[in-house]
Amino acid sequence: MLASETSNEGRETVSVENRIKEIYGELLEPRNPVRNPELIVKKLREEYRLLVDVDLVRIVVASFINGRPVMFEGPPGTGKTEIGEAILTLWAGKKAFLLPCSENYDEYRVIGDFHPLMALKHGFSEASFVPRTLLAALVLGAGVLVDEIRRSSEEFQNMLLDIIDKRRIVVPELKKVFKNNDIGFQMIFTSNPEDIAQNELSDAFLRRVIRIKFNYPDPKKEAEIVRLRLNAKARLSSTLLAMMIEAANKLREKAMHKPGPADTVEWAQLASRIAELRGSSKVEARDVLEAGRVVLTKRDEDADDVEEILAEFFGRS
Amino acid sequence: MQNSSAVHRPLNSREYSLEMLIRLARECRRLGLKVGSSQIEEAVRLYETYLEVGGVEKDDYRAMRRIAEAVFIKRRSEEPLFEEAWRKISPQQNRLLSMLISRVERNLEILGVNYGYKIRSKRELLESASRGRRAEKRRAYRELRNMGIITGSKHGEQVLSRDKAIRMLRGLVEKKQSLGNIMNAGLLSRLARGLPPSEPALLAETHIPEDTLRKLHPDLLVKLGQQALKAHNKDLASQIASHLRVMLEHGRRVSSAYSAYMLMRAANRITPKTALILLAQDQRLASHVLKDFSLHDIRRALSSMKPDNAARIISRLSKASSTHSLREMLSSLDVDMMGRLPSSLASILSRDEQALIKALRKYYDARRMILEYLSSSNEAYLHLASHEYSRMLGILAKLDGSLFKSPFNAMFNELRRRVRILGEVLRASENSVGSGLAAASSMLSLGEAIRLLGKAYSRGNPELRQEALRLARRMIRVRMSREKSRVLRRWRKTSFHGRLELRDSIIRLVRLNAQPLIYRKRRKGGRIVLVLDASGSMLEYSIWALLVASAFADMIKRIIVFREYSESLETSRLSGKDIIDLLFSIGFEGYTNIAGALRDAVRRMPPSTLILISDLHQTTLNLSPYMIVGELVRKGWRIVAVVPPRHDEEEAEMLRRHGARVEIVEEPSMIGRKILRAFYV
Incomplete structure (x- = not known):
């Protein structure tokens, strides 16, 4: 497939595969693939500063080996996207492609389309074909993270399943089938069932994916996550952090916008920065309070709840 | 499917996991969750891959559950249904039961018998050529006997039939839910009834899991250990005693220090440190401690304790030991520790010796004052220091020569040496703070000197700061060059590569060595x-x-x-x-x-x-x-x-x-x- 073909004018046109390598090759940042679950967990922790259960990684790896796509489902801010992208990258040894879904996504947007002017000139040939992300991932053997799959249409979802199932992409206009048996080409979907602005997923789709549930971590683990991701000079005491997490948990029960661990990390980070700006080397309750108001209030209707819970834990400034 | 049939299967077979997953799927369907056969197959395949990638050989039910969850559940609304189905077929109990059964079967294998076997001669059963094998057989027999798998009647002993054995074990598991509970319940109920620990249902082991031990109160451990000793289960007693020792050394207390001491002593697990900790609790132990340990051991253990505790223990020992041996011990203590001992010990000392201790205290007072003066430049301290110093000199002058025969003579000489140095520091300090600092730094240990200079640096006027800094740097520089020459060589000798090591090579050349050239290589x-x-x-x-x-x-x-x-x-x-x-x-x-x-x-x-x-x-x-x-x-x-x-x-x-x-x-x-x-x- 790598061979270049000669067009009518006798001028050499580069094949789609080579073009893909030209266009997307630089994005790959190749590295050694990591396929041992324990090692993946270790790398996730050290390189990506992500705390992931080895059980979860094993299930993902087992699914990949069985050629099944995985769907991470859970509330926002629990690290689905980040963990998915990191696992795909480690698995393939190449940087994963990200497909943020939207309603009007179709095959032309993810597989490739024809440049109108070039198509006029050369017809529907490889020269006028503009390859897109999914095709690139298949050819290059990289992973694809399909973010917020619920936002896409059903046809789109079925097309994805077909591709991952048969590991091939047909482009009828080119009379060409792109195939790659590289095990690095895998898909992870993310989905948030609580997001009311999104479509339901069909049974057929759900039956074909391995659904892994994400939940808010327990307080101890969340504290560990915050400590792992916190990057600030000012010291945040364990007591204060425990209170922050408790407050966040309370807010998860009450508020419309439920703060995920990512929000807690951001909260701690901002509080530390405020403390630093104050010239203090230690984060105090007032810094936490100040940061909390900004980070936790994402919707107007939550403002009162946030204020109430913050006052309960950290007093009024 | 009956539980009993589940446990007969080898647990890590594909059939078993398939069976489990089918049961789960059937249960799910019954509750209204649609699970197709392709999904079951998918789950089995995934589960097998999971075990393979994890390098897990046995069944992992948590993983099985997670995988079934991932494959069977499609929507959040289905989660409670799955939860209920899982609860119904929960393998938790099966696992415990199969663990117990496999243990029983392993023991039967060791004994070389089967279910339903009639034991004609116990001696014959436990007979073996090798000693280790005999011990193993005895352990297996004891365990089976205590589990109730081997029962006794007037016709002799017999192994239960397979069905009976499983029924009995299942009853136990259903009642207690977990092995930890079984162990604890057996243990505690036996203890409460005053039965020796060789009897409890599952406490036939010579070893109790550390987790179980950790949950027990030290008092209970003492009791348990005593029972174990009575039942001649020395291994168990030793294990309990070592655990108790760790607990004591970490600050836990027992209500009867005496029993704890006796247990640990019998199990040969007592150390001087533990002995002294227990002694601090119970006066009666003093004579035992003195009998069991040499003065040298006691002294070493004492020196790692805080002076206050050490003082209390010494005063306890003083009541039990002969005055002579105690004085011996006191006299060999560190001068620093001696100065901090309570005055209650004075009774065993002669008048002169008491005066020496008094002088020691004065010395420490004067020393403290003078250091305070040097770091704060407050002259009041200097006056106080010289006052204490002169009083101490008075005491020492009177003592001169009178302690010649006492074991405290060495201490007296040491004190005199220190006093001389302190005198120099005092005189230098009267001259100026700077010269005082210089003199004091040579008297103190490196750390103390640096701390003193640091204090003087942070509190003093600019001139004094300069002086403190200069002194500190000089001190460090001198020690540094000494240390540098003392540390190990940074290269090693090799027979290839690196720089030629001239001296060794010449020697080897002269000796006509086959490989005369020696090189130096930097250590990495x-x-x-x-x-x-x-x-x-x-x-x-x-x-x-x-x-x-x-x-x-x-x-x-x-x-x-x-x-x-x-x-x-x-x-x-x-x-x-x-x-x-x-x-x-x-x-x-x-x-x-x-x-x-x-x-x-x-x-x-x-x-x-x-x-x-x-x-x-x-x-x-x-x-x-x-x-x-x-x-x-x-x-x-x-x-x-x-x-x-x-x-x-x-x-x-x-x-x-x-x-x-x-x-x-x-x-x-x-x-x-x-x-x-x-x-x-």
Whole structure:
């Protein structure tokens, strides 16, 4: 497939595969693939500063080996996207492609389309074909993270399943089938069932994916996550952090916008920065309070709840 | 499917997991969750791959559940249904039961019999050529007998039939739910009824899991140990006694110190330290302690204790021991510790000896005053110091010659030597604070001197500050050059590569050696981060570490000196000036924050070797050091903690468990060797 073909004018046109390598090759940042679950967990922790259960990684790896796509489902801010992208990258040894879904996504947007002017000139040939992300991932053997799959249409979802199932992409206009048996080409979907602005997923789709549930971590683990991701000079005491997490948990029960661990990390980070700006080397309750108001209030209707819970834990400034 | 049929199968077969998943799927369907057969197959395949990639050989029910969840559940609304189905077929009980059954079967195999076997001769059954095999058979027999699998009747003993055995074990499992509960319940109920521990339902083991032991109160442990001794189960008694010892050394208390002592002694698990801890609780033990341990051992254990505790123990011992032996012990104590002993001990001493102790106290008073004067420049202290000093001189003058035959003579001479030096310091101090500082620094240990100079530096006027700084730098410089010449050679000899080692090569040439040429090769050292505790007791150790480090400055990437806050030095060289600047900038008062220092130490550093020098007593409310150490070890750091003999043992144990190496160093000046080892490993 790598061979270049000669067009009518006798001028050499580069094949789609080579073009893909030209266009997307630089994005790959190749590295050694990591396929041992324990090692993946270790790398996730050290390189990506992500705390992931080895059980979860094993299930993902087992699914990949069985050629099944995985769907991470859970509330926002629990690290689905980040963990998915990191696992795909480690698995393939190449940087994963990200497909943020939207309603009007179709095959032309993810597989490739024809440049109108070039198509006029050369017809529907490889020269006028503009390859897109999914095709690139298949050819290059990289992973694809399909973010917020619920936002896409059903046809789109079925097309994805077909591709991952048969590991091939047909482009009828080119009379060409792109195939790659590289095990690095895998898909992870993310989905948030609580997001009311999104479509339901069909049974057929759900039956074909391995659904892994994400939940808010327990307080101890969340504290560990915050400590792992916190990057600030000012010291945040364990007591204060425990209170922050408790407050966040309370807010998860009450508020419309439920703060995920990512929000807690951001909260701690901002509080530390405020403390630093104050010239203090230690984060105090007032810094936490100040940061909390900004980070936790994402919707107007939550403002009162946030204020109430913050006052309960950290007093009024 | 019946539980019994489930447990007969070998657990790691594909059929079994398939069966489990089918049962689960059927249960799900019954509850209204649609699960197709392709999904079951998918789940089985995934589960097998899961076990393969995890390298797990046995069934992992948690994983099975997670996988079934991932494959069967499609929507959030279906989760409660799945939950219920899982609860119904929960393998938890099956697992426990199969564990017990496989244990029974293993034991039967050891004995070479089967279910339903009639034991005609017990001797024949337990007979074996090898001794180890015999012991193993005895253990298996005891366990089966205590489990109730081997029962006795008037016709002799018999192994239960398979069905009966399973029924019995299942009853036990259903009642108790977990092995831990079974163990504990059996243990406690037997103890409450005063039955010896060879009888409890499942306590036939010579070894109780540590987790179970940890949950028991020390008093209960003592009781259990005593019962074990009575039942001649020495292995169990030893295990319990060692566990008890750890508990005691970590500050737990027993209500009867006497019984605890006797148990540990019988099980041969008593150490001088534990003995003294128990003695502090119970006076009756004094005579036993004196009988069981030599004075030398007791002295060593005492020296690792706090002076107040040591004093209390000595006064306890004083009542039981002959005056002579106690005086012997007292006289060989450290002068420093002696000065802090309570006056209640005076009764066993002669008048002259009492006067000596008094003089000792005066000496320490005068010394404290003069140091206070030097660091604060407040003249009132100087007056007080000279007053105490002159009174002490009076006492010593009277004593001169009278202690000649007493065991305290050595102490007297030592005191006289120290007094002479103190006199010099006093005279120099009367001259000027600066000269006083110089004289005092030569009297004090390195750490004390640096702390004194540091205090003078932080409190004094500019002139005094300059003087303190100059003195400190000079001190460090002198020691540094001495230390540098003392440390190990930084190269090793090889027979190839490197620079020619002329001396050895010539010698070998002259001796007509076959391979005369010898080369020197640089030892390869790693990258090191040094984390040093500058708190009171550790300052001395840390300064020595810095001195050693100065010889290896090119290998050290970062030095952290900490108390409450840490001060760091990114370095490729380390001069006396650097060391002093580092020490003086940290301050010598405040809390100790080890966790914070560790975090600072590894900030933006690739994993390498970290040497922590600390007594591990953290006095701030931060994460415990071991948590951070665990995290760092997982990241690939190699951590060596160098601790003094008196350190937080619990924390040290936790550090060890989390992958750090803990080295105990007796003397500050010995620290070099430990650090060098860390450099070159």
